[in-house]
Amino acid sequence: MKGTLFSFINLYKYSYPFFKNIAFSLDAERAHEFTIHSMKMAGRFLPDQKDDERFHLKAMGLNFSNPVGLAAGLDKNGEAISFMTHLPFGFVEIGTVTPKPQEGNDKPRLFRYPSEESLRNRMGFNNFGSDIVLKNLKAGNRRGKIVGVNLGKNKVTSNDDAPKDYSTLYRDFAPSADYLVINVSSPNTPGLRDLLKDAGLRQIFEAVDAERKKCSKPLLVKVSPDMALEELSSVVGLVNEYKLDGIIATNTTIMKERGEGGVSGKLLTQKARATREFLLKEIKNSHSNAELIGVGGISGFEDLMDFWRAGGRLAQIYSAFVFQGPGVLFDIEEHLDMEFKKRGTKTFEEFLDSVKK
């Protein structure tokens, strides 16, 4: 690692513990707001970083600058795009955005488990609504990186009317987004996960399909780690039938003993990993070209290696970024660099082939 990147590595690595001390002394949601605000302010002044061409990867017809992206929910309103794309994320997903602005659930609704590097949230799709998020998306400096948008229905929209929310959002965001995600897997909107069942999902895919014919962008669906295997198989079937481009696995998990909401981070690792491995097999067995973006309890290079060995390619992180800061991205790059040298691989595809053997 060289040039400006080297100085930024040091800056982030050494300043994050200090920043984290302050942020973790605040209530979790206030810390989050403070962080997003700081990122929004700083983002526009920060330079582009030179990326490492060996880690480039083509998927869903898009060129990713590396395989590790930011998961949805951290920058729900697309306010920090310029900051996130300055960091060595290979791609950034904003949202969940709903058609109309909504407040989300009552506070407190975000909780930390620091010793377990895990979070629990029952936010409930709080966001500024599609008009403002679309403006932010257009204004953000993407620095040539992939920016996806995660779509959700409003709480006041009934499940019967949900297809309209998703098709309207697709129509509005598709021209400006690199990819879109149908999110029906959050545990924090009452009844939302019912839409993961075959009939609900089919109606949404059907409604969005009409808009996809007018503006075609890669489309994925995000699933829950709490789904039964038959339900996951049925999602793969629908993804193939409607020619979606991929599945994001997984969202947070319900752990009743911890309280309401969805748990993320290390407490989610095993469940999310099992879901991903099952889906990877189903995708392969159905001779599908669908991509599987892995997320959920990926806290460092070893978790990524597990995912790559199982046949995955693109991954996302959220909780690890909260607990470890941007340093986690530099650590991953350093490990990748070492592995490339050890294996004598020159491209990410070559590396994946050598990992799978």
Ligand SMILES: Cc1cc2nc3c(=O)[nH]c(=O)nc-3n(C[C@H](O)[C@H](O)[C@H](O)COP(=O)(O)O)c2cc1C
């Ligand atoms: C506070 C919080 C808010 C989240 N909001 C969203 C969201 O709006 N949409 C979504 O698809 N996922 C959301 N997620 C889920 C993450 O995108 C991710 O799937 C989950 O946290 C598992 O990844 P991790 O273990 O790396 O954190 C949220 C997660 C957290 C912790």
